[in-house]
Amino acid sequence: MDPIDLRLKNYSPLCQVEGKPYTSAGLRELLTQGAAAFGWKEARTRPKGNGPWVRGVGVAGGMWGQAGRPPSTAIVKYFLDGSANLNMGAADLGTGTKTVMAMVVAEELGVPVERIEVVHADTGTTQYTGPSGGSKTVMTDSPAVRAAALEVKSKLLAMAAEQLKVPAESLTLKNGEISGPGGASKVAVGALPDLRTQQVVVGVGIRGPNPTDKSIRPFAAHFAEVEVNLRTGEVRVLRMLAAQDSGRVMNPLTYRSQVIGGLTFGIGFAMTERRVLDPQTGKIVNGNWHDYKIPTAKDVPADLTCLPIDLHDHECDTTSTKGLGEPATIPAAAAIANAFYNAIGIRIKDAPITVAKVLGLLAERKKKG
């Protein structure tokens, strides 16, 4: 049976961890769209090669167990000059958190993203939020940021409604200007008398609770092609594709960056990284950057594809987002190990897939005949 068909046949609409339906689940789309983009059918039927290098392809699905959640409180300030300040507890570990959060403010207030100053992750000046970890920062903090921006917006629209003598609900805010229905009446935000007096409008946003009757899970399906040298036991990862369902894609560039990083971690997990203890003393013998082998540019193929399934999840939170960081690593090693099996017909069940293990497995098969 084709591994994709096996996974589709065993798909469960209920979360088997919590016994609840999902707020959203893109696993089937990930498998089918990922297979099409990877060229799965063609790759499965292509000749594997006569050796010593033989090729194989593999797939694996993955799910992540963490969801973003309260508490998180953010403050947005809108200034008379049309710029804004976002104040939040969330740290940016290099994942793009600052960029994404500024974009949330920009979208709601119509302020160009470069005019938003982000103050964050400072116990002296920002509010408490959970730690930036567990692939849940965007889902934890972006709803609080959005709520703060919406409060600012409703205050500004209320000021304009009074000025223009129209209902606030009929007004829109963009590029420092508030317009009425059909653009009939307009007022520059900087010309609002109340704002001229107070100089700033402040909004406080609080992260609301998650639904209790549903399970919130990001999904992934990874595809890998490898080649194995039957003489030397060497294994090379030739290409990978990561199809990801993490809810709404907030920023395609930082999204892709996270996924390429996740695949790189996965390749390290599958191929080179391990902890080695000396059995006589219990000391770690590979606690350095030579013996603990993180992958180099030579080990990570250039052919890595990020395929986001932009599935907006309207039930999980107010920004339709789920986590991405770790889901981009989870199935990678399994996909590589499945590709290894497809290449040479031997299962490997422990990582990393070293030359020593591969030659051991090949010798065992030879002995059995």
Place this chain on the structure above:
Amino acid sequence: MLSQFSYKRATSVKEAMGAAARPGAHILAGGTDLLGCLRDEVFAASTLVSLNGIKELKGIGARAGGGLRIGALTTLSEIADNRQVASSYPVLAQAAAAAASPQLRNQGTLGGNLCQRPRCWYFRGDFQCLRKGGETCFAVMGQNEYHCIFGGDPCFIVHPSDTAPALVALDAQVTLAGPAGPRTIPLASFFVLPAVSVVKENVLRPGEVLTEILLNPPRPGARSTYRKVRERGAFDFALAGAAVLVALSGGKVQTARVVLSGVAPVPWRSAEAEKALVGRSLDAATAAAAAAAAVGDATPLPGNEFKVPLVRGVLEETLIRLSEGG
């Protein structure tokens, strides 16, 4: 932590020899290995004697009567990129290019590559092992996946160099300048097995400086290549490798050099494999026979039995490649 040491920048080989003869002195060339050893407290140094001010130790030049002289301070990058090395001694160019990473090859020297200390994780780690003057080789009962399958007892290191097996395959010589005058010896006899010394990897005496590597004119009809198997694509030492040179005449192998890396405490010349090649035509059957002969007397440890089929595989592949023209 890097402990205190004094620093001496020598301006002549003579000055370097004098300074290096003092107890606790170590010679500094590229420093890519030495500084790591000091920082990790593998050993200590009272003085570092830098050779970097000595011009005559740098560069690649022609020898009178043919062949090349490579100064000990020539970087691995220079060797890998040198046209004459690549065309006349491909095994050496390939070995230099296979070492370490681009940054390390720009800094690391050929002399340093030959004199580097072993990478055994017990020697490099917090273990008072035989090679550090202790009483135990921890690899025997410990994690010995990366250790040797030839020539081990009583210490089971592998020699970490890629260029050393290539140079041995080329019958290279080295000049050692010492207080008693310079001596030029075959590189093959520069290295010593643990049975000879368990604390030294070579015959350098106190105050002796490796100054140059000498290559003979290329053999007529010679083909050579280096193949290295490692766990990651760069910045890694050989699990096993093969530096092979064959000189063909009338379709038969006239001369063969098979020198293995990553499997012995010295660059391991396999007389058995060479014997299986000489006088034969270079084809798949000869390659398989020579590869099998190379591992006939291997004595693996419990964790590195894989190196036996690995050496066979690497050697067979390398010989087949050479049979196709290299």
